[in-house]
Amino acid sequence: MSYCLSLLSSTAGCRCHTCTVADLAWRGLEVDSLERLHIDEGSTIRIQSLIDSARGRFSYEIVCDRNWTFRTLRLEAATGERAIELESDGAGTWTVDGERRLDLEECIDIDLSATPFTNSLPIRRLDLAIDDEADLVMAYIDFEELTVLPDTQRYTRLDEDLYRYESLDSDFTRDLTVDAAGFVVEYPGLFERV
Secondary structure (H helix, E strand, O other), rough: OOOEEEEOOOOOOOOEEEEEEEEEEEEEOOEEEEEEEEEOOOOOOOEEEEEEEEEEEEEEEEEOOOOEEEEEEEEEEEEOEEEEEEEOOOOOOOOEOOEOOHHHHOOOOOOOOOOOHHHHHHHHHHOOOOOEEEEEEEEEEEEOEEEEEEEEEEEEEEEEEEEEEEEEEOOOEEEEEEOOOOEEEEEOOOOEEE
């Protein structure tokens, strides 16, 4: 079940700001899984998630700026034995586990293989008009291998609640249904919101 709630700070003497909170969940269809995700949207956007799947348990935390531009990721297996950390300045400088990655310079967003959530990052950040499209280079993170590679993708807005996702280096294409906030509701054959 998901919900969105806006809270207004009313503490005496402080500047008021709105903080949006959302809880979302998806069921994996191709690989049996359940993801539970929590979003806090204030001066930055913080996303925390836990994925239980046939491949194991993973958790991740993403921080974005107010415009939904990716800044940091920490992804780890529940055992704590395997983890990966990414950082970006939003302008082309990337590090993976503290090491500079020049091959990611064209990337702004990330794409995590085991969740539909990261498809919402470019959808929210770009806010395309209907029939507009954007070609992007994503920092693609494979959950099983914990590797990061640049991956070219295209997003086309087909309707108010429908985006076409295309992998530009393969023939993979899906039409993603999103809610009014731009979060994925249905990713045919792979994920559905519960």
